[in-house]
Amino acid sequence: MHETEQHDLSxxxxxxxxxxxxxxxxxxxxxxxxxxxTESEVVYSKENVAIHPSQYASERISGRLRIVKQGSSSFLxxxxxxxxxxxxxxxxxxxxxxxxxxxxNLYTIKAxxxxxxxxxxxxxxxxxxxxxxxxxxxxLAYPPLFFYNGGVRxxxxxxxxxxxxxxxxxxxxxxLLNDFQDxxxxxxxxxxxxxxxxxxxxxxxxxxxxxxSSIVDSVxxxxxxxxxxxxxxxxxxxxxxxxxxxxxxxSIQVLEKFxxxxxxxxxxxxxxxxxxxxxxxxxxxxxxxxxxxxxxVTISQPDVKPNGTQRxxxxxxxxxxxxxxxxxxxxxxxxQPPLTHEEWETLVDSEGRVMDSKDLRKRIFYGxxxxxxxxxxxxxxxxxxxxxxxYAEREYLESMRKSEYETIKSQWKSISEVQAKRFTKFRERRxxxxxxxxxxxxxxxxxxxxxxxxxxxxxxxxxTYSFYNFDLGYCQGMSDLLSPILFVMRDESEAFWSFVALxxxxxxxxxxxxxxxxSQLFALSKLVELLDxxxxxxxxxxxxxxxxxxxxxxxxxxKREFEYDKVMHLWEVLWTHYLSExxxxxxxxxxxxxxxxxIMGEQMDFDTLLKFINELSGEINLDxxxxxxxxxxxxxxxxxxxxxxxxxxxxxxxxxxxxxxAQQDDxxx
Amino acid sequence: MSYAYLFxxxxxxxxxxxxxxxxLQFTDKRFQPVHDLTIGVEFGAxxxxxxxxxxxxxxxxxxxxxxFRSITRSYYRGAAGALLVYDITRRETFNHxxxxxxxxxxxxxxxxxxxxxxxxxxLAHRRAVSTEEGQQFAKEHxxxxxxxxxxxxxxxxxxxxxxxxxxYKKIQxxxxxxxxxxxxxxxxxxxxxxxxxxxxxxxxxxGGCCS
Numbered sequence: 001m002h003e004t005e006q007h008d009l010s011x012x013x014x015x016x017x018x019x020x021x022x023x024x025x026x027x028x029x030x031x032x033x034x035x036x037x038t039e040s041e042v043v044y045s046k047e048n049v050a051i052h053p054s055q056y057a058s059e060r061i062s063g064r065l066r067i068v069k070q071g072s073s074s075f076l077x078x079x080x081x082x083x084x085x086x087x088x089x090x091x092x093x094x095x096x097x098x099x100x101x102x103x104x105n106l107y108t109i110k111a112x113x114x115x116x117x118x119x120x121x122x123x124x125x126x127x128x129x130x131x132x133x134x135x136x137x138x139x140l141a142y143p144p145l146f147f148y149n150g151g152v153r154x155x156x157x158x159x160x161x162x163x164x165x166x167x168x169x170x171x172x173x174x175x176l177l178n179d180f181q182d183x184x185x186x187x188x189x190x191x192x193x194x195x196x197x198x199x200x201x202x203x204x205x206x207x208x209x210x211x212x213s214s215i216v217d218s219v220x221x222x223x224x225x226x227x228x229x230x231x232x233x234x235x236x237x238x239x240x241x242x243x244x245x246x247x248x249x250x251s252i253q254v255l256e257k258f259x260x261x262x263x264x265x266x267x268x269x270x271x272x273x274x275x276x277x278x279x280x281x282x283x284x285x286x287x288x289x290x291x292x293x294x295x296x297v298t299i300s301q302p303d304v305k306p307n308g309t310q311r312x313x314x315x316x317x318x319x320x321x322x323x324x325x326x327x328x329x330x331x332x333x334x335x336q337p338p339l340t341h342e343e344w345e346t347l348v349d350s351e352g353r354v355m356d357s358k359d360l361r362k363r364i365f366y367g368x369x370x371x372x373x374x375x376x377x378x379x380x381x382x383x384x385x386x387x388x389x390x391y392a393e394r395e396y397l398e399s400m401r402k403s404e405y406e407t408i409k410s411q412w413k414s415i416s417e418v419q420a421k422r423f424t425k426f427r428e429r430r431x432x433x434x435x436x437x438x439x440x441x442x443x444x445x446x447x448x449x450x451x452x453x454x455x456x457x458x459x460x461x462x463x464t465y466s467f468y469n470f471d472l473g474y475c476q477g478m479s480d481l482l483s484p485i486l487f488v489m490r491d492e493s494e495a496f497w498s499f500v501a502l503x504x505x506x507x508x509x510x511x512x513x514x515x516x517x518x519s520q521l522f523a524l525s526k527l528v529e530l531l532d533x534x535x536x537x538x539x540x541x542x543x544x545x546x547x548x549x550x551x552x553x554x555x556x557x558x559k560r561e562f563e564y565d566k567v568m569h570l571w572e573v574l575w576t577h578y579l580s581e582x583x584x585x586x587x588x589x590x591x592x593x594x595x596x597x598x599i600m601g602e603q604m605d606f607d608t609l610l611k612f613i614n615e616l617s618g619e620i621n622l623d624x625x626x627x628x629x630x631x632x633x634x635x636x637x638x639x640x641x642x643x644x645x646x647x648x649x650x651x652x653x654x655x656x657x658x659x660x661x662a663q664q665d666d667x668x669x
Numbered sequence: 670m671s672y673a674y675l676f677x678x679x680x681x682x683x684x685x686x687x688x689x690x691x692x693l694q695f696t697d698k699r700f701q702p703v704h705d706l707t708i709g710v711e712f713g714a715x716x717x718x719x720x721x722x723x724x725x726x727x728x729x730x731x732x733x734x735x736x737f738r739s740i741t742r743s744y745y746r747g748a749a750g751a752l753l754v755y756d757i758t759r760r761e762t763f764n765h766x767x768x769x770x771x772x773x774x775x776x777x778x779x780x781x782x783x784x785x786x787x788x789x790x791x792l793a794h795r796r797a798v799s800t801e802e803g804q805q806f807a808k809e810h811x812x813x814x815x816x817x818x819x820x821x822x823x824x825x826x827x828x829x830x831x832x833x834x835x836x837y838k839k840i841q842x843x844x845x846x847x848x849x850x851x852x853x854x855x856x857x858x859x860x861x862x863x864x865x866x867x868x869x870x871x872x873x874x875x876g877g878c879c880s
Contacts, residue, residue: 169768169771170738170768179775432684432685432734435684435685435706436684436706438703439703439704439705439706440705440706441705442703442704442705443703475734475736476684476706476708476732476734476736476737477708479706480708510736512736514736514739514740546743548740548743551709551740552708552709555708555709556708560705560708606743606746607677607746607747610710610744611712614709614710614711614712615712
């Protein structure tokens with residue numbers, strides 16, 4: 001079957017972003033450079049392969065999955081159908097129109113070379129939809145692709161003809177591509193015989209140090225050169241259609257500035273590092289003198305209160321291309337003192353209902369909560385309490401939950417040693433938890449000393465949770481998340497249910513296939529691309545686009561990066577979901593931006609960067625970073641939100657009924 | 670501090686076998702039974718001397734839990750040495766060695782030197798894996814082997830230093846191209862390998878003093 005991508009694109013041109021067209025059409029039309037322009041064969045095509053952008057099963061973007069062979073290389077693409085056909089499902093019901101063009105663009109998988117794919121994990125549940133997760137050599141993973149009409153096996157069978165595939169020894173549902181461990185394959189590939197797909201060493205999303213052929217090369221080069229400008233113009237085009245929102249205009253200008261910054265930053269990096277190191281005060285004064293060249297974000301935030309040290313205009317000022325490079329500047333609003341008991345009393349009515357939950361969340365976002373008030377307020381933030389519940393309702397809920405907790409706890413408590421002997425999974429889980437709780441925050445007085453009852457409580461809660469959510473079980477990192485919660489609640493049952501509420505959102509961080517982590521790292525890479533293009537380019541060039549160096553930050557919400565009381569403060573700010581559910585990602589960007597000159601100036605490679613980021617632990621100024629992140633979040637506006645695929649943790653998971661944690665044919669601990 | 674070479678090490682093995690304790694014993698010469706479990710990776714470093722040359726060991730201490738393997742695999746890149754650790758009192762940690770080894774072989778460079786360590790040998794009364802079994806496994810897979818105790822410090826120095834000596838010998842034998850950093854070796858300013866070694870002694874000492 002011969003069919004060109006160009007033909008296919010006429011179908012999609014309505015919504016495909018310019019870069020998609022550009023790179024995809026290069027695939028077939030770059031006849032000037034291609035060695036073999038005539039061959040472009042669709043070797044596999046599957047309709048109704050969909051991505052779920054949100055937790056609603058009804059909201060999905062359907063498209064066509066293809067493998068296209070060109071010369072000696074093959075490419076995988078997933079192109080969504082045009083918006084109109086996505087607005088109705090297979091039964092003709094009209095669907096929620098919130099699946100917007102931007103979502104569709106975000107998910108489009110441009111022609112990705114099969115040699116850039118590291119592995120494919122398949123999920124073939126007996127009930128429910130089959131899907132695959134494609135992981136690139138760079139470590140990035142695409143969101144799950146659901147095969148609505150089945151056919152994952154057929155897809156893999158076809159793939160097998162075009163790329164070297166082996167089944168992972170660790171996990172029968174994982175297929176490794178380009179894994180030339182077999183010496184025969186290795187020597188075959190070194191001979192570069194036709195039909196043998198070359199292994200791309202250290203390949204990343206856009207470029208590879210070892211391109212397989214000149215076709216691949218030209219496609220990649222083109223996508224690299226175009227991405228800088230076309231992504232900006234793509235956002236501009238989209239934004240211009242919207243109504244006049246100052247924040248949008250601002251975003252446009254910021255984006256334009258960022259595109260200018262690229263060249264500048266490269267040339268000036270080393271020089272600036274020399275000149276501006278340790279001159280924080282000096283820089284700050286300079287900034288104060290500079291008048292804002294662009295409108296201030298405060299326009300969209302009429303409620304910004306002026307404070308003693310800064311004029312209103314300076315609170316959130318549009319970063320000028322020079323300004324944003326300076327590590328010492330603080331952008332967001334001045335932080336407020338924590339919410340007090342007296343203030344809290346004024347926010348609830350006589351029966352205990354929170355009168356304005358948004359107002360409360362905003363108050364906490366900017367100031368946090370006094371420690372002795374945390375026990376009560378955290379339960380609202382985590383979702384254990386409803387904001388509009390009364391004192392009486394909450395008391396009732398607590399008592400119900402208490403007995404429920406005891407019931408679940410008794411399930412493992414009643415397992416005798418004889419029974420445990422024949423229950424390996426239980427023994428393994430219990431063993432892991434036992435080992436980990438004695439290695440969790442033991443330097444905090446609450447958990448220190450031998451035979452500490454609070455350590456026992458950590459153990460019991462975690463083991464009970466692993467029965468409450470048996471599919472997810474226990475994973476390292478959970479004890480880090482539980483520790484401050486128990487410390488605040490000082491009650492086993494309350495801590496358990498608060499932890500359960502937190503895990504509703506953060507559970508995917510601990511999924512065995514790491515999909516929750518990958519989707520956040522993916523979103524982070526998109527955000528950095530938007531908010532700091534030069535840094536993004538640097539990471540790409542340094543083969544650091546997998547963002548693994550931010551792994552610990554995201555997995556346990558910066559728990560290891562700050563002192564205990566700061567962690568509690570940060571968490572309550574994050575849990576407000578006030579500006580964004582994904583504020584933690586903006587914090588990542590803020591921290592990276594503060595050190596961007598050092599990272600780029602010293603040309604850090606993956607190892608050096610990982611070590612550097614690790615050693616930032618204890619060195620990050622929380623208040624400053626929160627303010628930076630706030631400003632970045634406001635600046636990024638909708639473009640920022642569009643970088644984060646809906647359903648990315650800590651958003652509620654995609655489809656609660658689909659059994660997200662269900663592990664097919666897996667050994668789960 | 671200046672060095673003739675920098676070697677990257679990675680410590681791998683099941684959770685709770687004592688990877689972090691071995692590192693701490695080696696870098697700080699102390700045993701800390703109460704420490705936080707490792708999430709992701711932690712780093713340590715120490716200078717040693719081999720053949721009168723200052724060598725810096727940069728050690729990556731990784732998280733052991735199965736779930737993090739996909740992340741851990743990205744740390745192998747460019748490691749010159751690996752300490753593969755099991756706990757002599759827990760049989761399952763020994764049983765998992767093959768899968769760790771497979772990971773190491775697959776994701777590290779082929780010339781990486783691997784030292785197998787049976788840790789917690791101070792707990793002889795709870796031993797579940799015999800010394801002979803450890804030796805046998807090492808022999809079958811071409812590893813160096815030692816039993817050690819992070820608690821008593823027995824063989825900890827030796828494990829790290831013997832690994833370095835093996836790597837050093839490979840450099841002398843020309844197994845590595847030291848200018849290629851993917852082997853996990855960096856050449857420092859304190860010494861020049863090969864025939865130019867004549868000026869090593871004085872320059873490395875001078876380098877050591879001034880930093």
